[in-house]
Amino acid sequence: MPDIIDAQDLKKNYGSTVAVDGIQFTVRKGEIFGFLGPNGAGKTTTMKMITCVSPRTSGTLSVLGMDPDKNPAEIKQRLGVVPQETNLDPDFTCFGNLYYYSRYFDIPKDEAEKKADELLEFVQLKEKGDVAVEKLSGGMKRRLILARALVNTPDLLILDEPTIGLDPQARHLIWEKLRNLQAQGNTIVMSTHYLDEAERLCDRLVIMDNGKILVEGTPAELVRQYAGHEIVEVETSDDVIACLTELKAPFEQTGDMIQITATTDAAREIARSVLDRCKPKRMITRPATLEDVFLKLTGRTLRE
Amino acid sequence: MPHILSFPKITRRAWKVWYRNMVVFVRTWQVNFFPPLIEALLYLFAIGIGIGTYVKEIEGIPYVNFIAPAILAIAVMNSAFFECTYGSYVRMYYQKSFDAMIATPLSIEDVIAGELLWGATRSVIYVVIMLPVLAVFGVISLPLALLAIPLGFIGGLMFAGIAMCFTSISPGIDTLNYPAFLFITPMALFSGTFFPLTLMPVFLQYIAFALLPLTHLVAIMRMFTLDALSWTVLFSFAWIAIVTAFFCLLSINLMRRRLIV
Numbered sequence: 001m002p003d004i005i006d007a008q009d010l011k012k013n014y015g016s017t018v019a020v021d022g023i024q025f026t027v028r029k030g031e032i033f034g035f036l037g038p039n040g041a042g043k044t045t046t047m048k049m050i051t052c053v054s055p056r057t058s059g060t061l062s063v064l065g066m067d068p069d070k071n072p073a074e075i076k077q078r079l080g081v082v083p084q085e086t087n088l089d090p091d092f093t094c095f096g097n098l099y100y101y102s103r104y105f106d107i108p109k110d111e112a113e114k115k116a117d118e119l120l121e122f123v124q125l126k127e128k129g130d131v132a133v134e135k136l137s138g139g140m141k142r143r144l145i146l147a148r149a150l151v152n153t154p155d156l157l158i159l160d161e162p163t164i165g166l167d168p169q170a171r172h173l174i175w176e177k178l179r180n181l182q183a184q185g186n187t188i189v190m191s192t193h194y195l196d197e198a199e200r201l202c203d204r205l206v207i208m209d210n211g212k213i214l215v216e217g218t219p220a221e222l223v224r225q226y227a228g229h230e231i232v233e234v235e236t237s238d239d240v241i242a243c244l245t246e247l248k249a250p251f252e253q254t255g256d257m258i259q260i261t262a263t264t265d266a267a268r269e270i271a272r273s274v275l276d277r278c279k280p281k282r283m284i285t286r287p288a289t290l291e292d293v294f295l296k297l298t299g300r301t302l303r304e
Numbered sequence: 305m306p307h308i309l310s311f312p313k314i315t316r317r318a319w320k321v322w323y324r325n326m327v328v329f330v331r332t333w334q335v336n337f338f339p340p341l342i343e344a345l346l347y348l349f350a351i352g353i354g355i356g357t358y359v360k361e362i363e364g365i366p367y368v369n370f371i372a373p374a375i376l377a378i379a380v381m382n383s384a385f386f387e388c389t390y391g392s393y394v395r396m397y398y399q400k401s402f403d404a405m406i407a408t409p410l411s412i413e414d415v416i417a418g419e420l421l422w423g424a425t426r427s428v429i430y431v432v433i434m435l436p437v438l439a440v441f442g443v444i445s446l447p448l449a450l451l452a453i454p455l456g457f458i459g460g461l462m463f464a465g466i467a468m469c470f471t472s473i474s475p476g477i478d479t480l481n482y483p484a485f486l487f488i489t490p491m492a493l494f495s496g497t498f499f500p501l502t503l504m505p506v507f508l509q510y511i512a513f514a515l516l517p518l519t520h521l522v523a524i525m526r527m528f529t530l531d532a533l534s535w536t537v538l539f540s541f542a543w544i545a546i547v548t549a550f551f552c553l554l555s556i557n558l559m560r561r562r563l564i565v
Contacts, residue, residue, distance in 0.1 A: 014565060053406050073409040081407040087400035091328045104320050104408035
């Protein structure tokens with residue numbers, strides 16, 4: 001089975017700015033593949049190259065076995081795109097947004113109408129069919145955009161921050177729909193800032209920073225490899241720091257907390273020693289998450 | 305990167321963009337149908353009959369009949385120009401419609417070509433609405449005046465192309481006011497519309513013929529509605545054809561440069 005996306009030494013410059021700096025990745029059929037990274041890491045630029053709206057500067061890129069430079073229309077015919085920015089057509093109703101969008105794909109009228117009804121039901125907007133899009137809440141708009149990306153029954157779905165700015169209920173609904181789509185055999189590529197989202201949804205992911213891919217793997221692998229199994233967090237004080245130094249436990253100071261990374265057994269030992277000997281005001285032990293990996297690899301400095 | 309005057313690859317998918325705009329236009333037909341009707345009547349009464357009471361005739365032609373083709377030509381210019389400046393800018397920048405469209409098999413070239421075709425179509429619709437009004441007042445000569453309809457498309461395409469060039473380089477929607485007031489408004493007055501070009505100093509006449517697109521559109525329109533064809537129609541058509549091709553191509557390339565990075 002050939003890969004759905006194959007990128008080798010992919011580069012994108014905007015003038016003298018390097019946005020994507022020679023990345024390499026493959027997306028396999030049927031998986032949910034995630035792009036993580038701080039603002040300006042190059043995620044959106046990469047997605048734009050995949051969706052054939054931004055030509056690459058150099059390297060090779062194959063999407064659904066075709067070259068975006070040579071066959072953009074053929075690739076886009078089989079692609080569903082959920083952009084970061086909401087760009088529904090305010091001149092149409094919810095139904096109209098799906099119906100007239102499917103006309104761009106040359107879908108015959110009857111089929112387009114049927115599909116639009118089906119999709120409104122799929123994203124639970126059936127009652128909103130005749131409502132103008134500006135009357136929708138943020139969550140409804142994102143759902144409608146997801147529905148719009150599905151009008152052409154795409155083989156590959158590209159989502160740029162699909163749950164940005166949504167409340168927890170709306171996020172869970174979108175996640176559920178994405179899992180449904182995956183179960184139907186869709187391949188999904190998504191970028192996100194929400195690490196819990198990536199951890200739940202993605203089969204494999206890459207973490208990008210400054211236009212480069214730092215790591216690639218399954219969420220569990222990455223956590224194990226870069227953040228250990230458990231994290232012991234202790235409230236910072238001079239006494240605690242002195243005490244930990246004495247214990248020779250490797251620690252990292254992050255704001256008002258100290259973090260000690262360890263395997264599960266070691267974490268228990270460390271927690272006990274700290275509790276007995278350092279007298280911390282507050283201490284918790286928790287499993288390591290993707291967020292720990294992310295912050296470890298991309299640093300804690302604020303971006304943009 | 306393609307050259308700024310390279311020939312863009314446009315497919316018939318451009319008509320899908322045209323169709324989208326047409327659907328929205330028809331949906332809101334009440335607000336779209338009456339302006340041209342009222343505009344025609346306003347000009348006829350205020351200038352044709354008002355000023356016409358004093359002017360009576362220009363070059364042996366009743367004044368109302370003299371300005372009737374100008375009313376049509378100005379409507380062609382305004383409808384295409386404003387559609388492809390403010391209208392297109394709103395769809396491009398505020399509604400992000402172009403971004404949504406190029407995520408489908410449509411290319412940016414298709415999208416802009418569709419917008420240009422739509423701008424020209426709006427001009428045709430205006431002419432079609434205004435012609436019966438002018439015919440009822442008996443100020444145009446039928447059936448030759450019916451050629452104003454296809455002419456509306458050609459003239460509309462020319463002004464759509466010019467407008468789209470401004471849209472492609474305008475930093476914001478407010479800066480589109482400059483071409484509207486510094487280019488379109490003076491042109492509506494000094495292109496042989498409400499008084500003959502020959503009243504102006506000779507060098508201004510040359511400038512009008514060389515540089516003002518409306519001059520040629522009015523000239524052809526007048527030959528049609530007065531049933532007074534002359535060989536100069538060929539010259540004006542040639543001028544319009546070259547200018548239309550140039551600005552339409554340029555606008556598509558400029559828009560690609562603006563939107564595809």
